Amino acid sequence: EIVLTQSPATLSLSPGERATLSCRASQSVSTYLAWYQQKPGQAPRLLIYDASNRATGIPARFSGSGSGTDFTLTISSLEPEDFAVYYCQQRVNWPPLTFGGGTKVEIK
Amino acid sequence: QVQLVESGGGVVQPGGSLTLSCAASGFTFSNYGMHWVRHAPGKGLEWVSFIRLDGISKYYADSVKGRFTISRDNSKNTLYLQMSSLEAEDTAVYYCAKDVRIGVYDYWGQGTLVTVSS
Numbered sequence: 001e002i003v004l005t006q007s008p009a010t011l012s013l014s015p016g017e018r019a020t021l022s023c024r025a026s027q028s029v030s031t032y033l034a035w036y037q038q039k040p041g042q043a044p045r046l047l048i049y050d051a052s053n054r055a056t057g058i059p060a061r062f063s064g065s066g067s068g069t070d071f072t073l074t075i076s077s078l079e080p081e082d083f084a085v086y087y088c089q090q091r092v093n094w095p096p097l098t099f100g101g102g103t104k105v106e107i108k
Numbered sequence: 109q110v111q112l113v114e115s116g117g118g119v120v121q122p123g124g125s126l127t128l129s130c131a132a133s134g135f136t137f138s139n140y141g142m143h144w145v146r147h148a149p150g151k152g153l154e155w156v157s158f159i160r161l162d163g164i165s166k167y168y169a170d171s172v173k174g175r176f177t178i179s180r181d182n183s184k185n186t187l188y189l190q191m192s193s194l195e196a197e198d199t200a201v202y203y204c205a206k207d208v209r210i211g212v213y214d215y216w217g218q219g220t221l222v223t224v225s226s
Contacts, residue, residue: 034212036153043203043216044145044153055214087153091211095167097143097155 002026002093004100006086012108019075021103023088028068032092035064035073038102039084047086048073075105083107110134110215112204117220124194124224130187130204130217138182141207144189146200147219154200157189158207171197194224 003026013019023033031051036044046055048064051071061076075082088100116128130142144156157178158167166178177190187204201221205213 032211036213038153043218044213045216046212046214049209049212089153089155089211094211095155095158096169097158097211099153099155101152 001096002029002090002098004088004090004098006088006100006103008103009101010104010106012106013078014108015078015080017078019073019078019082019105021073021075021086021105023066023071023073023100025069025071025090027093029090029092031067032090033064033066033071034089034091035062036087036089037082037084038087044087078105110206112206112215112217114202114204114217114220117202117222119223119225120194121226122195122224125190125192126194126222127191128189128202128204128220128222130189132185132187132204132206135206137180137185141210142180142187143205143207143213144178144187145203145205145213145216146198147203148197148200151200156202158211159187191222194222196224198222199224 005024007022035048038044052064063074085102085104087102111133113131141160143158159178163180175193179188201219203219204217206215208214
């Protein structure tokens with residue numbers, strides 16, 4: 001099973017600041033990595049798939065990069081609606097499809 | 109627009125059974141694989157099961173294998189999850205999710221809460 005480790009667990013930032021979230025895989029996932037955003041009481045939303053492809057309707061301030069074992073989700077300038085929990089997820093080696101433990105982006 | 113609506117959650121005793129449903133609309137259900145993903149209180153997301161579009165190939169997380177059964181009825185645009193021998197650790201919000209490319213979920217339902225407690 002591929003283990004995904006996200007860091008930091010919590011990121012405290014102010015609106016307008018840049019957010020950089022990390023996801024590290026226990027073995028290579030090539031570029032088969034996605035990012036999801038989840039707000040309290042809501043379903044997750046697909047942001048990025050295959051490491052760097054924005055999903056339909058996702059603002060350009062969200063970008064993904066990386067390959068192999070190290071990946072980054074960057075939010076270039078935080079909007080108030082971006083404060084949420086973010087999960088990475090791999091699909092190269094399944095079952096199981098696995099998620100990281102999440103990074104909470106909170107208002108400083 | 110794509111809609112996924114889960115139902116069937118509730119409170120069940122340990123060892124009990126429950127069947128979840130997910131009614132799909134706004135897309136050609138029979139053309140897509142479907143997943144169940146759960147979110148336990150205070151924990152992260154956990155993939156539970158996947159069924160391919162033809163309903164024949166099915167996959168499960170080890171934590172539910174042998175206890176949960178995924179199925180679909182393409183004539184009714186509905187996905188199911190039969191859960192038996194439920195344990196406290198199965199307590200979670202269960203989401204159905206549409207697969208856009210194997211293992212990428214582009215639409216999710218709002219979830220249904222399953223609580224396993226005596």
